[in-house]
Amino acid sequence: MGKLTVRISKAKNISFMRLSLFYLIFIVQIFFTSPGMYVLQYPDVQESQKMVNERLLSELNVFKPKVPEHVELKKATLQCLTSLEDVKKAYYAYEKEASISGDRLRESKFAEQQIRNGKWGPIIERTLNDFIKNYNKVGNKNLKEEFISLEDSKGIEFDGLYYFFKGTPNGVIPSVIEHFKTVMLYHSILAMKKKESELPKFEILTLDETDFIQKFKKNLILGEPLDLIIRPKEIGKRPIVKINGSPIKVDSLSSSDFKMYFLPPAVGDYALEVMSNDKRLFASFKVVPPSFRFINSASSVSGFVGDPLYVTLDSGYVPKGKYITFSSKVAKVERKGWKLTITPEREGIFVVQMFDNGKFMDQSEFVATVKPEEEVVLMDISGNSVDLSQANKLEAKNTFWQVVDFDMSVTHPNGFSKRTHSSTRFLRNDLRELESSAPAGSVLIFDNIRLVGQTDGVVTKGRPVIIIK
Numbered sequence: 001m002g003k004l005t006v007r008i009s010k011a012k013n014i015s016f017m018r019l020s021l022f023y024l025i026f027i028v029q030i031f032f033t034s035p036g037m038y039v040l041q042y043p044d045v046q047e048s049q050k051m052v053n054e055r056l057l058s059e060l061n062v063f064k065p066k067v068p069e070h071v072e073l074k075k076a077t078l079q080c081l082t083s084l085e086d087v088k089k090a091y092y093a094y095e096k097e098a099s100i101s102g103d104r105l106r107e108s109k110f111a112e113q114q115i116r117n118g119k120w121g122p123i124i125e126r127t128l129n130d131f132i133k134n135y136n137k138v139g140n141k142n143l144k145e146e147f148i149s150l151e152d153s154k155g156i157e158f159d160g161l162y163y164f165f166k167g168t169p170n171g172v173i174p175s176v177i178e179h180f181k182t183v184m185l186y187h188s189i190l191a192m193k194k195k196e197s198e199l200p201k202f203e204i205l206t207l208d209e210t211d212f213i214q215k216f217k218k219n220l221i222l223g224e225p226l227d228l229i230i231r232p233k234e235i236g237k238r239p240i241v242k243i244n245g246s247p248i249k250v251d252s253l254s255s256s257d258f259k260m261y262f263l264p265p266a267v268g269d270y271a272l273e274v275m276s277n278d279k280r281l282f283a284s285f286k287v288v289p290p291s292f293r294f295i296n297s298a299s300s301v302s303g304f305v306g307d308p309l310y311v312t313l314d315s316g317y318v319p320k321g322k323y324i325t326f327s328s329k330v331a332k333v334e335r336k337g338w339k340l341t342i343t344p345e346r347e348g349i350f351v352v353q354m355f356d357n358g359k360f361m362d363q364s365e366f367v368a369t370v371k372p373e374e375e376v377v378l379m380d381i382s383g384n385s386v387d388l389s390q391a392n393k394l395e396a397k398n399t400f401w402q403v404v405d406f407d408m409s410v411t412h413p414n415g416f417s418k419r420t421h422s423s424t425r426f427l428r429n430d431l432r433e434l435e436s437s438a439p440a441g442s443v444l445i446f447d448n449i450r451l452v453g454q455t456d457g458v459v460t461k462g463r464p465v466i467i468i469k
Contacts, residue, residue, distance in 0.1 A: 042105075042171045047271035048282065049178035050245055056185035057081070063192060069137045070192045076134035077188040081181055083127040087120050088177045095170065105171030115165045124180075125161060131184050139191040146183050212239075212276050219316045220287045226262045229253070232276040240275040292326075292354040292362040293317040294340075302367045305347055305460075306374075306400030306453055309366065311340040323357040330455075331366075343400070344368030345455040374401050376449055376462035388435065388467055393425045394446060396462060400454050403462060407448040410434055413441040435469075442469045 060078075065071045094100070094110055115121045128147040135143055150163040158166075164176050214229045230239045235256050241248040243262055250258045264270060264287040274281040293314040303309040315338055318324065326333045330346040344350060347370050353363040375398075378391035394403045403425035411417040422428060435444060449462030 042169075042175050043269045046175040046178050047244065047269075047284070049175060049182060051242075051271075051273065053178060053181045053185060054245060056182070056189065060185055060189055063189070065192055067138075067192075073134050073138050073188055073192065076130060077184050080127045080131045080184055083123060084177050084180055087115075087124060088174055090114070090120060091170075091173045091177075100170050106169045108167045108169055110170050110173055111165040111168040116161055121161055121165075128160060128180070135187060135191060139187060141187065143183070143187060147180070210279070210281055212279070213274055213281060216285065217316075218285050220264060220285060221290050221317060221319050222264065222267055222287055223290070223319065226260070226264070226272075226285065228260045230258045230260060230274065230276065231256055232258070234277050237277065242273040244271055245273075288317060290319050290354075290356065290361050291317045292352070292364045294364070302369070303342075303344060304371045305344050305368050305458060306398050307343070307371075309340075309342040309344070311342060313338045313340065318354070319356065324361075325355045326352055327355070328352045331368075342366065345400075345453065346458065370458070370460045373461050373463040374398060374451055376403065376446070376451075376465055378465065388444070391427055393427060394449065394462070394465070395425065396451055401451040401460065401462075402454075404450050404452050406446055406450070406462070408434070409445045409447070410438045411443045411445075412439055438469055440469055443467070444469060 060074065063074070065074050091110055091114075094114065098104070098109075100107075115124065132143050132147060148160045150158055150160060168176065212231055212233060216226060216228055220226060226243075230241070230250070232239055238250055238252070239258055241250055241260050248260055248262055250260050253259050267287050267289050270285050270287060272281070272283045272285065274283075293316075295312045295314055301309075318338075326335055326340055328342070328350060330344065330350045331352065332343040332345065333352055334341045340352075342352060344366070347368055349365055349367050351363050351365055354361045374396045376394055376396055377385045378388060379393055379395045380386045380390050381392045383395070394406055396403060405421065405423045406425075407419060407421050408431050409417060409419040418434065420431060420434060422431060438444070444467040445464060446466075447464040449464070451460050451462050452458065453460075
């Protein structure tokens with residue numbers, strides 16, 4: 001069996017090579033300009049770091065040093081922690097002012113502009129050196145390898161500011177600061193106590209593994225409370241609840257049930273910690289602003305003038321309650337539960353707005369076009385679809401449209417043809433006489449049907465109606 005060879009021209013070969021090169025360039029560009037989504041996990045990571053540091057700080061605060069060097073180390077450690085907290089506060093102020101969220105967490109402007117090339121770099125460097133200076137009087141570990149002089153995986157040495165903050169994404173900054181705190185607290189306690197800090201042993205559970213706390217939504221809308229029932233296995237023992245590290249009041253409902261109510265004050269990510277007996281639950285939830293979001297599909301964002309669009313609202317972003325309303329200047333909007341029926345009255349892009357008790361909250365855009373032809377049928381005086389012998393008028397199936405005029409033609413089997421015009425939607429007597437006088441086998445055609453919408457100025461055509469007698 002012979003081999004089959006396909007030959008292509010030199011020009012086509014060059015075109016294929018160019019296309020392949022463009023694809024390669026595009027893929028490489030995407031690779032180098034799209035940092036991983038891992039950055040979006042860091043806000044939750046730093047909440048866990050923060051909880052560990054709170055426990056270590058509590059242990060440092062209750063420790064009573066008796067050696068002067070220990071007194072100085074404790075004092076220096078607390079001062080260094082305050083300086084680092086100032087940097088963290090500065091970052092949060094920058095985050096708020098610059099609206100840092102989502103993809104902007106992956107930018108590195110704070111690290112490059114405010115730390116490596118700004119005022120906070122020298123402050124961080126001085127803080128780390130001050131801690132090492134006081135620690136070296138007591139400790140026996142070279143903490144320069146943790147803070148000042150670090151090596152990468154290839155053994156190349158870098159100074160601390162470069163190592164920790166070169167190109168560091170915005171979302172990672174608080175985690176790096178918490179790391180500095182952990183190293184300081186842990187080594188200070190170890191140097192003064194001459195033993196490792198003993199953290200309490202808890203069984204860490206996920207929300208799906210717990211049986212002492214009811215499940216809750218991971219997305220709350222601003223203004224929606226986190227309202228939970230907690231039932232510890234040990235009856236009567238009050239659970240400890242913290243949100244973002246701050247204690248939350250827990251009320252007794254009965255001898256076995258406790259209730260926690262928390263109304264988030266702002267949009268953002270929240271960390272929940274619940275301690276019950278020897279079990280500790282860590283969970284997170286997000287608070288989002290109210291917004292007009294819906295379960296998207298091609299049929300829910302575009303349609304035809306006069307035809308209803310059906311939109312299913314996203315309950316994760318749209319608040320529930322009768323005070324949430326929707327309206328449009330150029331569309332009829334009806335809401336039933338979590339579904340909207342939107343009937344456009346104009347062609348083009350139009351807006352539907354969401355209101356909370358009359359206050360504007362958000363809006364979404366939709367688009368409507370006019371059908372090339374609307375279906376038209378013969379109707380009797382009551383508006384029922386009938387055959388020609390009982391018909392009184394021509395009407396569009398969609399009640400948004402109304403027939404204003406049309407042409408009627410009759411063609412006999414012998415080829416004779418006659419056409420007449422009606423300036424209304426009704427079948428006048430002369431039209432009916434033309435139809436009744438036509439012999440069997442004649443073809444009747446209603447065409448050039450003009451329709452107007454319920455909104456003035458909207459006009460379209462009707463689909464021709466063809467009847468064989």
